[in-house]
Amino acid sequence: MPESLTKTENNSSAHRVTGASILLEKVTKSYGSGKAAVDGLTMEIPAGKVVMLVGPSGCGKTTTLKMINRLIEPTEGRIVLNGEDVTTMDGDKLRRGIGYVIQAGGLFPHMSVAANIGLVPKMLGWDKKRIADRVDELLELVSLDPNAYRDRFPKELSGGQQQRVGVARALAADPPVLLMDEPFGAVDPITRQRLQDELINIQAELQKTIVCVTHDFDEAVKLGDWIAIFNEGAQLVQYDTPERILAEPANEFVENFIGSGAGLKQLTLTRVADVGLAEAITASPGDDPQAVLARITAAGHGHAVVLDARQRPLQWLSRRQLSRLKAIDSALDAKLPVVGSRATLNDALDTMLVSSAGAALVTGAREKFLGVIDVSTIMEAISAAHAAASEATEDAPVGLNTGAIAIAEGHRA
Amino acid sequence: MSLAIAELEATRAPSGRSWTPLAYQLLGIVVVLGVLVIWLLTADLTATERTTLDPSALLGYTVEHLKLTFLAAVIVLVIAIPVGIALTRKPLRFLTGPVLAIANIGQAAPAIGLVVLLAFWLGFGFWAATLSLVLYAALPVLRNTMVGLQQVDERLVEAGRGMGMSSTAVLFKVELPLAVPIMLSGIRTALVLLVGTAALATFINGGGLGILITTGVNLNLTRVLITGSVLVALLALAIDWLGRVVEHVAMPKGL
Numbered sequence: 001m002p003e004s005l006t007k008t009e010n011n012s013s014a015h016r017v018t019g020a021s022i023l024l025e026k027v028t029k030s031y032g033s034g035k036a037a038v039d040g041l042t043m044e045i046p047a048g049k050v051v052m053l054v055g056p057s058g059c060g061k062t063t064t065l066k067m068i069n070r071l072i073e074p075t076e077g078r079i080v081l082n083g084e085d086v087t088t089m090d091g092d093k094l095r096r097g098i099g100y101v102i103q104a105g106g107l108f109p110h111m112s113v114a115a116n117i118g119l120v121p122k123m124l125g126w127d128k129k130r131i132a133d134r135v136d137e138l139l140e141l142v143s144l145d146p147n148a149y150r151d152r153f154p155k156e157l158s159g160g161q162q163q164r165v166g167v168a169r170a171l172a173a174d175p176p177v178l179l180m181d182e183p184f185g186a187v188d189p190i191t192r193q194r195l196q197d198e199l200i201n202i203q204a205e206l207q208k209t210i211v212c213v214t215h216d217f218d219e220a221v222k223l224g225d226w227i228a229i230f231n232e233g234a235q236l237v238q239y240d241t242p243e244r245i246l247a248e249p250a251n252e253f254v255e256n257f258i259g260s261g262a263g264l265k266q267l268t269l270t271r272v273a274d275v276g277l278a279e280a281i282t283a284s285p286g287d288d289p290q291a292v293l294a295r296i297t298a299a300g301h302g303h304a305v306v307l308d309a310r311q312r313p314l315q316w317l318s319r320r321q322l323s324r325l326k327a328i329d330s331a332l333d334a335k336l337p338v339v340g341s342r343a344t345l346n347d348a349l350d351t352m353l354v355s356s357a358g359a360a361l362v363t364g365a366r367e368k369f370l371g372v373i374d375v376s377t378i379m380e381a382i383s384a385a386h387a388a389a390s391e392a393t394e395d396a397p398v399g400l401n402t403g404a405i406a407i408a409e410g411h412r413a
Numbered sequence: 414m415s416l417a418i419a420e421l422e423a424t425r426a427p428s429g430r431s432w433t434p435l436a437y438q439l440l441g442i443v444v445v446l447g448v449l450v451i452w453l454l455t456a457d458l459t460a461t462e463r464t465t466l467d468p469s470a471l472l473g474y475t476v477e478h479l480k481l482t483f484l485a486a487v488i489v490l491v492i493a494i495p496v497g498i499a500l501t502r503k504p505l506r507f508l509t510g511p512v513l514a515i516a517n518i519g520q521a522a523p524a525i526g527l528v529v530l531l532a533f534w535l536g537f538g539f540w541a542a543t544l545s546l547v548l549y550a551a552l553p554v555l556r557n558t559m560v561g562l563q564q565v566d567e568r569l570v571e572a573g574r575g576m577g578m579s580s581t582a583v584l585f586k587v588e589l590p591l592a593v594p595i596m597l598s599g600i601r602t603a604l605v606l607l608v609g610t611a612a613l614a615t616f617i618n619g620g621g622l623g624i625l626i627t628t629g630v631n632l633n634l635t636r637v638l639i640t641g642s643v644l645v646a647l648l649a650l651a652i653d654w655l656g657r658v659v660e661h662v663a664m665p666k667g668l
Contacts, residue, residue: 071574093577096577100575100576102571102572103568106569106571106575110591110667112667120576123577123578169576
């Protein structure tokens with residue numbers, strides 16, 4: 001009976017947050033003498049969000065990640081998981097409750113896919129049936145057919161498939177927190193993109209707290225709700241949303257790290273559906289070209305969009321074309337510049353630049369025509385994003401280095 | 414479903430896991446043994462040769478030889494494998510390099526020297542022979558245990574720890590299974606070495622097939638000398654074959 005209760009609860013809130021918040025409090029890691037790898041870092045990681053740790057190699061971002069599950073024991077400081085201090089609890093027990101994904105999946109080559117995924121549930125004492133069901137469920141989740149893949153060995157999988165199994169293994173016991181260490185570093189760019197998209201979809205469904213280390217800033221922008229940029233010694237240079245980091249880099253180091261094309265990267269953050277579209281004069285096949293021409297002249301437009309009976313765009317006629325036409329036919333112009341409403345502004349701009357009209361038609365569900373997007377719309381969206389980004393978000397998580405501040409003061413003195 | 418599995422097995426089989434070379438090795442051993450037996454049966458043996466090469470005596474020497482070999486092997490396994498594991502664990506890891514270097518040098522030391530030196534120290538006989546054999550054969554086992562554990566991808570160990578496996582669980586479920594192929598080949602090498610080196614035991618009264626060789630040399634009995642040498646060689650090859658069969662069967666799936 002209680003089981004059915006929880007089930008309905010699950011259904012009613014399909015997209016509830018299942019993640020846990022993480023707090024690193026004045027965490028320091030030093031190896032013997034010399035400079036600390038991580039120095040007095042305090043960092044809040046909100047529940048159910050994706051936080052990307054980025055920075056140059058050797059900056060301590062991986063050390064920071066591994067201190068969350070205490071694979072690396074902090075020299076000083078506290079780690080708090082969902083309000084509970086886990087700094088001194090049994091490390092193995094702690095790690096069983098935190099998913100861990102490494103580059104290339106880190107699958108055990110002498111175990112089948114099912115055995116790899118079932119490792120943590122087995123350690124937690126689940127019975128065989130439950131483990132087998134969970135393995136199949138997870139394989140489905142990462143888009144692998146259970147019947148084809150559960151009995152395979154890792155070497156019989158491609159790099160991308162191995163990485164998927166790695167993610168499935170980390171999710172096996174349904175942990176609230178997922179730690180990923182350069183998860184997509186070892187696969188080709190096309191597979192990486194697909195895996196990133198899949199991770200976004202999985203995250204939309206599961207709402208875990210994900211902490212992910214990467215050296216690829218574009219990946220951080222794509223996946224992250226929050227991005228933490230580190231410099232050497234795990235100095236937290238900037239900890240903010242991708243939008244804010246792109247619009248307002250904290251200093252030159254961040255600017256350099258973002259690299260060229262910050263403006264273009266900003267375009268990948270906004271979807272066409274989120275910006276205001278311009279209206280257009282529409283026509284149907286069979287209309288009189290002269291009447292349509294009169295209508296667009298009256299409205300001060302340069303073009304008219306020809307739609308079919310189901311409101312799908314067929315042609316986009318300029319005044320000049322209209323003045324020469326005898327009748328509007330129902331042929332489909334193959335070179336019509338069309339973007340979907342889920343496309344990014346970056347894609348839209350790309351389509352626009354190659355179209356003769358300098359604008360693009362936007363379509364929604366079932367290719368229904370929604371409106372026109374042009375360069376000025378994009379410019380407006382960018383300046384609006386800049387304006388919005390210049391105001392710091394109020395719910396921004398805390399992130400600071402006590403150690404770094406002390407060092408800076410020491411220098412000044 | 415079962416068909417699909419059979420298909421998978423079929424595609425997996427050719428990847429360096431064929432039984433054919435093993436069958437040839439066994440066939441070769443049997444043929445040479447047959448030739449030896451026929452040659453001895455048809456040869457015109459002197460009386461001394463006949464006594465020395467009496468079948469029951471030959472069997473006795475062989476059993477003695479195998480006893481020496483296997484006793485030494487068991488002692489080697491019991492000592493060298495745990496020591497090899499211990500030397501690759503974190504607290505002792507700094508010793509891995511030096512010990513490997515010593516093991517490599519020790520391997521180059523001549524066996525006969527070791528056997529005789531130990532005999533002077535411990536007195537002649539079976540146990541001195543066994544101890545020298547153990548010392549000699551421990552090196553490849555120790556070496557391969559350490560190398561086998563060392564070559565396990567560091568990231569797999571970390572993945573295991575990261576999932577919440579204890580270090581013991583990682584050792585037994587990840588590191589050792591992945592080290593098995595290299596460890597087994599070390600054990601096989603040790604066994605073959607043992608069979609060969611056990612022939613030297615006769616110098617310090619340790620018994621074994623070596624007596625045929627020394628008798629053959631001392632009394633200028635060529636047939637006895639040849640029989641002894643060939644038997645030792647065949648025994649080594651047979652043990653090597655057995656080791657390969659075990660490696661073949663014990664190879665972890667998926668590698």
